[in-house]
Amino acid sequence: MDLRRxxxxxxxxxxxxxxxxxxxxxxxIVYIQFSASDKWDGKLQTLENQTEEIQGNRGNICSTxxxxxxxxxxFYEIRFDLAAPGVREVFNKEVDALAGELTKVFADKxxxxxxxxxxxxxxxxxxxxxVHRRKINYDELQRVKxxxxxxxxxxxxxxxxxxxxxxxxxxxxxxxxxxGLMNKxxxxxxxxxxxxxxxxxQYEGYLRGGEGLMLRQNLSGxxxxxxxxxxxNGKDVITTIDVYLQDVVDNALKKQLFKSNAxxxxxxxxxxxxxxxxxxxxxxxxxxxxxxxxxxxxxxxGCTEPGSTFKLMSMMVALDEARIDTSDLIxxxxxxxxxxxxxxxxxxxGYANYGGKMTVKQIxxxxxNVGVAKIIEQCYGDRESEYIDRLYNVGFxxxxxxxxxxEAMPYLKYPTDKNWWGTSLAYISHGYELKLSPxxxxxxxxxxxxxxxxxxxxxxxxxxxxxxxxxxxxTEVIKKSICSDETVGKLQALLKGVVTNGTARNxxxxxxxxxGKTGTAKVADREKGYLHRKYRASFVGYFPAEKPKYSCIVxxxxxxxxxxxxxxxxxxxxxxxxxxYTTDLSLDIAKKNKEINTHKVPHLLNGLVNETKVIxxxxxIEMNQSNSEADWVRTTESERSVELKPQMLVQQKMPNVVGxxxxxxxxxxxxxxxxxKLKGVGKVKKQFPDPGASxxxxxxxYLDLS
Numbered sequence: 001m002d003l004r005r006x007x008x009x010x011x012x013x014x015x016x017x018x019x020x021x022x023x024x025x026x027x028x029i030v031y032i033q034f035s036a037s038d039k040w041d042g043k044l045q046t047l048e049n050q051t052e053e054i055q056g057n058r059g060n061i062c063s064t065x066x067x068x069x070x071x072x073x074x075f076y077e078i079r080f081d082l083a084a085p086g087v088r089e090v091f092n093k094e095v096d097a098l099a100g101e102l103t104k105v106f107a108d109k110x111x112x113x114x115x116x117x118x119x120x121x122x123x124x125x126x127x128x129x130x131v132h133r134r135k136i137n138y139d140e141l142q143r144v145k146x147x148x149x150x151x152x153x154x155x156x157x158x159x160x161x162x163x164x165x166x167x168x169x170x171x172x173x174x175x176x177x178x179x180g181l182m183n184k185x186x187x188x189x190x191x192x193x194x195x196x197x198x199x200x201x202q203y204e205g206y207l208r209g210g211e212g213l214m215l216r217q218n219l220s221g222x223x224x225x226x227x228x229x230x231x232x233n234g235k236d237v238i239t240t241i242d243v244y245l246q247d248v249v250d251n252a253l254k255k256q257l258f259k260s261n262a263x264x265x266x267x268x269x270x271x272x273x274x275x276x277x278x279x280x281x282x283x284x285x286x287x288x289x290x291x292x293x294x295x296x297x298x299x300x301x302g303c304t305e306p307g308s309t310f311k312l313m314s315m316m317v318a319l320d321e322a323r324i325d326t327s328d329l330i331x332x333x334x335x336x337x338x339x340x341x342x343x344x345x346x347x348x349x350g351y352a353n354y355g356g357k358m359t360v361k362q363i364x365x366x367x368x369n370v371g372v373a374k375i376i377e378q379c380y381g382d383r384e385s386e387y388i389d390r391l392y393n394v395g396f397x398x399x400x401x402x403x404x405x406x407e408a409m410p411y412l413k414y415p416t417d418k419n420w421w422g423t424s425l426a427y428i429s430h431g432y433e434l435k436l437s438p439x440x441x442x443x444x445x446x447x448x449x450x451x452x453x454x455x456x457x458x459x460x461x462x463x464x465x466x467x468x469x470x471x472x473x474x475t476e477v478i479k480k481s482i483c484s485d486e487t488v489g490k491l492q493a494l495l496k497g498v499v500t501n502g503t504a505r506n507x508x509x510x511x512x513x514x515x516g517k518t519g520t521a522k523v524a525d526r527e528k529g530y531l532h533r534k535y536r537a538s539f540v541g542y543f544p545a546e547k548p549k550y551s552c553i554v555x556x557x558x559x560x561x562x563x564x565x566x567x568x569x570x571x572x573x574x575x576x577x578x579x580x581y582t583t584d585l586s587l588d589i590a591k592k593n594k595e596i597n598t599h600k601v602p603h604l605l606n607g608l609v610n611e612t613k614v615i616x617x618x619x620x621i622e623m624n625q626s627n628s629e630a631d632w633v634r635t636t637e638s639e640r641s642v643e644l645k646p647q648m649l650v651q652q653k654m655p656n657v658v659g660x661x662x663x664x665x666x667x668x669x670x671x672x673x674x675x676x677k678l679k680g681v682g683k684v685k686k687q688f689p690d691p692g693a694s695x696x697x698x699x700x701x702y703l704d705l706s
Contacts, residue, residue, distance in 0.1 A: 056209035058165060059234030061179055061199055063243045064278075064461065070179050070200070072165040075135035078144060079160040082122045082129055086156030087149060091122055094148040101147040105140055106132045128160070135164065167200075174246050176292035177282045178404070178459060179239075198295070199237060199459060202403045206463050209234035235470070238462040240276035244583060245269055249279035251679075252575040253554065257283055257290050260559035260568055266296040266438050267554045267572060269580070272446055272542060274475045275455035278550070295406060296438065302555070303408035303437040307521025308367045308565070309540050310431035312491060313444060314376050315364060317390045319490050320483040323379040326361040326490055330371050330378075337370040339377070339426045344369050347520065347564070364494045365502030367518060369430045376429035384415040384425050394482050395454070396436065400443060402457050411435040431521060438538075442553040445517075445540045447479070448495070449548035452488040454479040496545050504539070507570045512587070514577055515548075516541015518565035523558060534558050537568035543577050544587060552576055632668075634659065656691030657684050657703065665703055673697040679704050 061070040081087065099115035106114075109132070121129040136144065141161060144150060150159040167182050180198020194208070195201035210232030253267045264284040270277050280297055283290040296302030318324045333356075335349030346368050348354045363371030380387040391397075396412045412434045413420055427433045439457055447454035456476040463471040483491075495515035498504050503518040519538035522530040540553040554569040554576075562568055581587050632647040634656075647656065655672060657665035665684045669676045677700055686704040689695060 056211075056231035056233040058167070059207040059209065060236045061203075061207070062236055062238050062464075063241050063246075064239065064276075065242065066238070067243050068170055069175065069239065069241065069243075070167060070169050073137070073168040074163050075137055075166050076141045077135050077162040077164065078131040079162060080118075080121070080129045080131050081127050081158035081160060082118075083125045083127045084155065084158040086152055087122075087158040090149055090152070095119065095122075097148040098150070102131065102144075105136065105144060106134060135166070171243060171246075173292045174243070174250055175241055175280055177295040178241075178277075178280050178297075180405075197405050199239060199404070201405050203237045203460065203463075206237060207234045236464040237460055238464055238469070240271075240278060240458050240461050241280070242278045245580065246279040246281070248579040249576055250281045250283070252572045252579070253281045253556075254283055254290050255575075256556060256568065256572045257285075260556060260561065262556045262560070262568075263558040264294070264296055264302075265290075265554070265556040265572075266302060267552070267576065268297055268439060268442055269550055269552045269576060270442060270446055270457060272449045272548045272551050273455075274458065275443075275446065276458045276461065276475075280459075295404070296555070296557075298402065298404060298408060298437050298439045299406045300408045303410065303435045303440075304536060305432050305434065305521050305524065306436050306441050307431040307519040307536065307538065308369075309441055309445075309517050309519035309538055310434070310436070311364060311367065311372045311429070312448070312495070312517055313391060313394070313396070314372055314429045315360075315494060316394075316448075316483050316487060316491055317387055318375055318379050320390075320487040321379075324360055324375055326359065326364075326494065328360050329357045330360065330363060330374050331357050332363065332368050332371045332374070335368070335370060337374065339373065340422045342423050342427075344373050344426065344430075346370050361494060361497055365497045367498075367503050372430045373426040377426055380425060384420075387425065388412065388414055388428075394444065395478060396434070396440070400440060400456060400478070402439070402459065404459065408435075408437050410437065410440055431519065438553050438555045441538075441540055442551060443478075444482070445495075445542065445553070446551040447482050448488060448491050449515075449542035449551050452481040452483060452485065453477060454482055492545075495541060499541075499545075503564070503566045504541075504570055506566060507574045509574070509578070512543065512577075512581060513545035514541055514543035514573075515545045516570075516573065518570060520563060520565045533563075535563040537563055537565045539565050539569040539573045541573065543580075549584070549587060550577075550580060652694060654687075654689050654691055654693040654695050654701070657687055658691065660684050662703070662705060669701050674699045674701050676701045676703055 058072040060068050060072075062068055082091070095115060095118055096111075099111045099118060102114045103109065103111050118129075145159065145161075149157050151157060153159060169176065169179065178198050180195050180200030180202075182194060182200055183196045195204045200207065249267050249269055253265050256262075257265045262285070264282075266283070267279070267281045268277060269279040282292050282294060282296045282302075284293040284296070286293050294301055319326070332346065335346030335351075335355055337344050346354075346366075348366065348368075358366070358368065358371060360371075360375065362368075363375070376387065391412060396410055399407050399409055401407075412428070413424065415424075424433055443454060443457060454477070456478050458473065458475065461473055462469045482488075492515065495517060496513070498517055499508060499513070499515055504516060516539055519536075519540070521536045521538070523534035523536060524530050536555060536557045537559055538553065538555045540551075542548040542551040552573055554572040556569050556572070559568050634645045634647050636645065655668045657668055660668075661683055662678055665687075666676045666678075672695070674695060675698065679702070684703050684705055688702045689699075695701075
């Protein structure tokens with residue numbers, strides 16, 4: 001029993017100690033919470049004031065082959081601690097030299113202005129003096145670090161460089177509106193801004209990365225920043241954009257806009273099977289130049305009445321329900337037909353030998369408004385809702401959902417709506433009284449090229465971190481089939497007929513076949529109605545015609561002079577297709593049953609002699625070379641061989657780069673100490689200054705490519 005009492009006593013003692021300790025802790029908590037709250041609140045406030053959230057480096061936006069389209073580039077704000085002890089030792093002796101060096105970087109201020117401002121700041125004991133409002137790049141920073149006083153470093157020389165990341169687009173304005181814009185916001189500050197449109201906004205969560213924590217500590221009277229929690233850098237977004245194809249589309253569109261003096265234009269190039277958008281250009285007129293000022297391809301301003309390109313949708317509905325066939329005859333009269341109190345005209349109205357009975361195929365090829373309106377009125381005049389329901393079923397009453405901010409909602413009214421008129425069915429049938437974006441129209445034509453399968457357009461294909469793809473995005477199917485296989489075949493035949501026999505026959509190529517549809521829509525004003533001689537010209541189609549790989553749409557708004565789709569938008573489509581064929585080796589450009597060029601020797605660009613020889617050997621081309629030790633040659637082809645003529649480079653004389661590829665031309669010019677600016681794609685067809693002219697170091701040389 002004595003042992004038991006001893007154990008219980010010890011156990012009671014332990015419990016008492018635990019109880020006393022617990023009461024002490026609770027008491028301390030109560031004391032801190034109520035009696036010493038002011039003291040600890042002050043300490044917390046001090047800690048909060050001395051800490052700051054920092055953002056990781058923003059991820060890059062890249063092309064499909066990894067070339068950077070948008071990146072965060074570091075820039076530096078230069079400040080000066082003029083009260084640092086080391087500065088006081090040398091300031092009066094070296095300030096004059098420092099001011100002189102600063103003018104070499106910041107040329108808008110003289111040496112005496114810099115010296116005067118620095119002396120005033122020194123007298124005032126400025127500890128965070130802003131040397132100049134302009135931020136400098138990394139190369140300039142290395143120069144400034146070596147300046148007098150600054151070369152003593154941060155503590156002895158008072159040199160302070162505050163880093164800030166600025167979003168930079170290496171390829172200028174290419175696809176600028178699709179890449180997106182940035183602005184100061186919730187995450188703005190040291191690491192720049194947040195995305196507010198395009199891919200920058202849609203993928204902000206990936207690009208931005210995670211926050212870290214920076215602690216400001218006072219060490220011996222100087223505040224320094226210490227990283228407490230490292231931030232997480234953003235991920236790279238890999239787009240579907242191909243930089244070369246983007247440049248082709250942009251240049252082809254811009255050239256036609258200048259030629260037509262149009263208000264704006266948009267062009268989209270998309271892969272048929274995957275829906276990957278390889279190029280997208282949106283150019284609007286601004287101060288006499290065409291720039292990416294709005295995304296007309298998907299936005300509200302570009303969501304307009306499509307005009308004749310919508311006739312394919314009407315044909316699909318009527319053909320798929322077997323209400324007509326392509327061989328049926330319709331009387332288009334003389335190209336003029338009155339529907340209630342309105343009159344529909346054909347573009348060929350008044351032409352000799354035009355009119356009378358035409359097959360459905362001919363009606364489509366000639367883009368007859370009267371013919372299409374009569375077909376739809378004949379098939380659906382007493383069942384209007386069936387026609388609209390069929391169009392709704394394909395998706396013309398809802399967004400595509402591509403994810404980019406500002407995507408327009410299409411408009412296609414219903415027979416029960418208050419603004420449905422007796423003439424609405426006839427006018428909708430050929431592309432009026434509805435609104436579709438160019439991307440929406442292209443998506444439908446792409447489905448026809450894709451044997452009926454409609455896929456969602458893609459702008460981003462992967463998310464990447466440190467060069468490794470962490471997430472791949474797959475093609476999303478919107479609709480497995482927009483109509484029957486038989487109907488798809490008929491629609492494809494109609495589109496081929498437009499190019500071979502119809503409104504786009506002037507666009508045919510001897511090397512390859514393509515299919516498409518022209519469109520010419522009147523421009524409407526909300527108050528004034530349809531405006532006189534104001535049109536939107538368009539062309540949409542795909543190539544090659546037999547095994548389509550790419551689909552493309554071109555829309556040009558309010559061209560001056562010629563305004564038909566076949567003469568304004570069509571040539572842009574053709575130029576884009578031509579350029580794609582020259583680069584995509586998977587496309588066979590030899591048409592069946594067509595005469596093939598028998599010239600055996602291909603054209604070779606001027607360039608390095610060794611590379612030219614390798615090409616000739618690989619292609620088994622006979623070479624004739626003059627005896628010379630020149631590194632560069634100019635080429636001349638004959639029927640069976642190529643002659644290599646030496647190209648000598650003369651000191652202080654402008655090299656001749658005409659006939660060279662862009663890479664070789666830029667190399668020679670930059671090797672001579674000059675800079676180059678390129679326009680177009682292909683080989684150099686013209687240079688300025690001319691070959692043989694004198695030049696100076698750093699001079700800009702303009703190269704026109706074709």
